[in-house]
Amino acid sequence: MSRRLASVAALLLVAALAAGCSSAAATTDPDGSVTLRYQGNAGQVTLPELADDLGYFEDVTLEWVGDTTSGPQDIQSAATGQTDFGGAFNGAIAKLVAAGSPITSVIGYYGSDDVAFNGYYVLEDSPVRSARDLVGKKVGMNTLGAHHEFVVREWLASEGLTSDEIASVQLVVVPPVSTEQALREGQIDVGTLGSVFRDSALERGGLRELFTDTSLYGEFTYGSYVFRDDVIAKNPQAVADFVQGVARAIRWTQTNPREVVIDRFETIIDGRGREENTDLVQYWKSAGVAGPGGVIDPKEISIWVDWLVREGTLEEGQIDPEDLYTNADNPYANGTYDPASGPDGEATS
Template sequence: MSLSTPPPNRLASAVALVVTVVALATGCTAAAAPTDPEAPVTLRYQGNAGQVTLPELADDLGYLEDVTLEWVGDTTSGPQDIQSAATGQTDFGGAFNGAIAKLVAAGSPITSVIGYYGSDDVAYNGYYVLEGSPIRSAQDLVGKKVGMNTLGAHHEFVVREWLAKEGLTADEIASVQLVVVPPVSTEQALREGQIDVGTLGGVFRDSALERGGLHELFTDTSLYGEFTYGSYVFRHDFIAKNPAAVADFVQGVARAIRWTQTNPREVVIDRFETIIEGRGREENTELVQYWKSAGVAGPGGVIDPKEISIWVDWLVREGTLKDGQIDPEDLYTNEDNPYSNGTYEPDSGPDGEATS
């Protein structure tokens, strides 16, 4: 397996790519007029192989009333997923909030409508070195390689934020080489010495730790504790044209999140297995056995303003955005979330019932 280190100015390159994508999208998209709010709407989306997305769970639980879902394939990363939504290839997508902020700053007319993934004490991403490695601090990472699934998203932001919080200078942080490695290959790359630090989460973290020989350098929860990191987005024109559909999507996904938050892990996994086995995509259910939590901090995916503003501020500090270039308040809305708009009490269950 051969790994290559990406060129300098990764974030700037990512933004340039997004600008091109957005320019192509917005250049050929006319403003949409509102249509019949009662008409049924089909939402095109990308899934994840061997896993169940929260919209898919909401659909299976019967929480979606005014929309149906149309799977068009599987996504390769969060940034790719929201770019597909921004260009009209799909109707919604999900990604790390920092990646969403960059896309908006590049001119994309999208809005976050609900949080959908994060980190807690059982669902988190760890950054690991080999036992016996001389790397034990942020300073030890100067000039070293850190493997992660994609650049310009969750793991790059978290690594760079941790390095900054640990006192490294901008030049020292820039010397840390961020290397793209598929999650399925990260453990092997780390054990073979092709990278110095490996990013591991979920099944890949648990199975690697079972084999032993790894030392945890830090985790994303060590930065902010329980924290929602990513959101689902829709384009502005789609929201304007289909407000009832977007509202139905949000309430359904919110209730599905709450369902996972209020049911035993075994019940959730059993439901995931049933969904995967019934959708006919030639998958297995091995990955869902390791599911522990969506990691969503708030009830039903209600977006906390700090989950957006913290990454906008980070991009400003990094020089990717100008101060005041975008207002974090313009990037998201909770108006359709039943756990925020007064439909349900924040601590109630998926049908508004009281929970113990």
């Protein structure tokens, strides 16, 4: 195991051990609904927040406890009982489960498609034109042990680099808001850019695309929302309500024009009183979720478990991908709605 991945695994193990001492903290309200604590994203609207605003929850009340800094941090908070659910890259979820944390993925919530994707960019005149050119170079990304690290390493491997050559590529943590500047100033050789940061950087010119996450797998769901297993056991009805509500919210974004979605996001942000602005949501294009309503495709989990085995982070057979997720409560998977239908089961054009 590389030193970087070993460090991440150690952190996840601490979270897992703490999780073993936690109890299900989701609380039942006088009206019978269950309050679920969660972390949000500043200046953005999460899918559970959208589901709540659309009135899709019947048994769930959301309680915002702050904003998350990354996917791994978000699921660690859920695993240790600081929140009741969290979302992250599926590879990070697999590592946390392997470290002993009792969590289960219940619905996919983000991914990449032709309009919502992450690109890996170099300066226009950069000598970096292939994977091999990255040997010994620096790649900037928002956090380690998550989506971007896995994708970069998978791309390098798919391009034929050896383990030693891949290990020589330096992965550097750079906040998304600073990535473009770090790239233009030569502090890094490749910058990871997505959403508003990609669009605004490309508008300024002078950058060249090296590869994208969609160039690996096409349209693909990369991350899931997870619950601790004790929360699921204690509040199965509330978890089922959460999943169906978020699934319908995803389907709502998948079947409505972009302008309608952005308008709804603006209304939500303006009404929740967190001293934010709506600049970021203007660049929203898609959640990038591949399946209807966030139904989890088994390959979206197994591909990263297999990757961790190849990297030596997991042993063959250490965890079964089928044990990491469930689609049981998703109405687009359990027969409640036709997968091609809209957020209320209606036919779509």
